[in-house]
Amino acid sequence: MRPAVTGSSAPLDLAIRGGTVATAADTMRCDVGVRDGRIVALGDDVGPAARTIDAAGLLVLPGGIDSHVHLDQFQGEGIAMADGFRSGTVSAAAGGNTTVIAFALQRRGESLRAAVADYHAKARGEALVDYGFHLIVTDPTPGVLGQELPALVKDGYPSFKVFMTYDDMVLTDRQLLDVFDVARRENALVMVHAEGFDSIRFMADRLEAEGRTEPASHAASRPEVVEREATHRAIALAELAGIPIMVVHVSGREAIEQIEWARRRGLTVHAETCPQYLVLTAADLDRPGTEGAKFVCSPPPRDAESQAAVWRGLAGGTFQTFSSDHCPFRYDDAAGKTGPKARASFRAVPNGIPGVAARLPILFSEGVVKGRITLQDFVALTATNHAKLYGLYPRKGSIAIGADADIALWDPERRVTITQDLMHHGSDYTPYEGLEVTGWPVTTMVRGRVVFDGGRVVAEAGYGAFLPRETSGRRASPEAG
Ligand code: URP
Ligand code: ZN
Ligand code: ZN
Numbered sequence: 313m314r315p316a317v318t319g320s321s322a323p324l325d326l327a328i329r330g331g332t333v334a335t336a337a338d339t340m341r342c343d344v345g346v347r348d349g350r351i352v353a354l355g356d357d358v359g360p361a362a363r364t365i366d367a368a369g370l371l372v373l374p375g376g377i378d379s380h381v382h383l384d385q386f387q388g389e390g391i392a393m394a395d396g397f398r399s400g401t402v403s404a405a406a407g408g409n410t411t412v413i414a415f416a417l418q419r420r421g422e423s424l425r426a427a428v429a430d431y432h433a434k435a436r437g438e439a440l441v442d443y444g445f446h447l448i449v450t451d452p453t454p455g456v457l458g459q460e461l462p463a464l465v466k467d468g469y470p471s472f473k474v475f476m477t478y479d480d481m482v483l484t485d486r487q488l489l490d491v492f493d494v495a496r497r498e499n500a501l502v503m504v505h506a507e508g509f510d511s512i513r514f515m516a517d518r519l520e521a522e523g524r525t526e527p528a529s530h531a532a533s534r535p536e537v538v539e540r541e542a543t544h545r546a547i548a549l550a551e552l553a554g555i556p557i558m559v560v561h562v563s564g565r566e567a568i569e570q571i572e573w574a575r576r577r578g579l580t581v582h583a584e585t586c587p588q589y590l591v592l593t594a595a596d597l598d599r600p601g602t603e604g605a606k607f608v609c610s611p612p613p614r615d616a617e618s619q620a621a622v623w624r625g626l627a628g629g630t631f632q633t634f635s636s637d638h639c640p641f642r643y644d645d646a647a648g649k650t651g652p653k654a655r656a657s658f659r660a661v662p663n664g665i666p667g668v669a670a671r672l673p674i675l676f677s678e679g680v681v682k683g684r685i686t687l688q689d690f691v692a693l694t695a696t697n698h699a700k701l702y703g704l705y706p707r708k709g710s711i712a713i714g715a716d717a718d719i720a721l722w723d724p725e726r727r728v729t730i731t732q733d734l735m736h737h738g739s740d741y742t743p744y745e746g747l748e749v750t751g752w753p754v755t756t757m758v759r760g761r762v763v764f765d766g767g768r769v770v771a772e773a774g775y776g777a778f779l780p781r782e783t784s785g786r787r788a789s790p791e792a793g
């Protein structure tokens with residue numbers, strides 16, 4: 313339990329004056345007072361402060377929480393992720409984010425404890441924003457199921473990710489059920505990567521046999537039916553096990569239909585989508601030469617019809633969270649998207665694209681500015697619901713008395729063309745190059761401290777702190793909020 317915020321006549325450390333505060337519930341003209349890293353006052357005049365930031369003309373938003381970010385994650389021999397915790401969290405801060413939840417990946421044959429220790433070592437002293445870890449379970453041995461997962465949930469890791477595809481990560485249905493059963497007992501939330509392993513292998517074998525080895529075949533090998541089937545299966549297994557699940561990176565219409573079907577059955581199925589499913593399509597993978605490799609991610613971007621379905625889902629409540637699925641590789645690099653094996657076949661192109669810096673501007677511009685979602689939807693989808701679902705609320709995810717002063721000052725009118733140099737990530741490209749957006753983060757503040765301002769890092773790496781998280785027993789539901 314953290315100490316309560318008490319009324320105090322001590323001056324504030326910081327006052328943010330003249331801005332417009334937006335939360336998942338309201339928009340209000342008020343000042344924000346900060347002391348000891350927390351919000352202690354909201355009002356017309358919050359009194360004297362050691363430092364004042366003039367936020368006239370700006371939105372004062374809860375800092376983005378990106379609950380789906382891969383940093384320094386093991387990708388197999390010879391493949392290197394382009395961001396560690398330093399550059400990845402700089403990029404996050406550049407994009408108005410104050411918390412990321414990354415992944416601790418268990419390698420087969422390894423204990424989960426060892427994986428967690430490994431990822432802590434990667435992050436220690438590196439992060440600019442606060443961070444937590446989901447646990448990727450690839451080897452659910454009796455020891456992992458019986459001892460490690462229950463203990464790790466209690467230690468602040470109350471969310472697992474499981475994969476229904478990828479050679480070195482896929483779980484059988486029985487293994488999924490075993491992990492789901494632990495989640496039920498421990499009140500953990502399971503994030504499911506829903507694409508069918510055998511279906512993809514069947515399609516990829518066929519495409520390769522036909523000599524279709526180019527990046528566009530990545531999308532052709534994973535059509536919507538592959539995601540639809542796995543989404544349905546994940547939902548059915550979760551129903552059998554008696555747990556809610558979170559279907560991550562939902563790409564389009566057919567998977568959405570499964571999720572909405574489950575909801576009509578009264579099941580609790582949460583869903584996440586990502587910027588690539590709003591502004592990219594499978595046609596991007598068909599760009600000339602190896603260029604399409606820049607857009608290879610899973611599930612792949614679809615078509616205009618699916619983009620429209622994703623927008624309906626964002627506006628209509630099908631999706632609780634909008635995350636980046638930041639999974640950065642370099643393009644012009646043997647350890648990245650165009651290594652020798654990747655050039656020989658789409659199957660060897662590392663899956664994933666960078667997006668942690670572009671997530672908020674894309675949703676704000678394409679969503680709020682274009683009138684597809686409200687500002688309150690935006691805050692819920694990018695911050696508040698992440699905090700509620702993943703055990704960080706009310707410390708994170710809103711602008712409220714007692715919450716951490718995690719704030720993005722946002723210029724709603726600034727027009728920006730997204731370019732690689734604005735992303736501050738380790739990839740040598742952005743898949744969103746040239747996209748024009750309206751609305752941009754100007755200052756990012758974590759626990760009352762400005763960490764990124766005017767395009768520059770202004771705090772030291774290592775300022776970002778590890779966040780142990782709480783289980784769903786105490787977790788507020790977005791729907792209830
Ligand atoms: O292509 C993707 N999404 N790579 C990241 C790993 C994952 O499945 O989330
Ligand atoms: Zn995934
Ligand atoms: Zn939900």
Ligand code: ZN
Nearest residue numbers: 380382637639
């Ligand atoms: Zn991912």
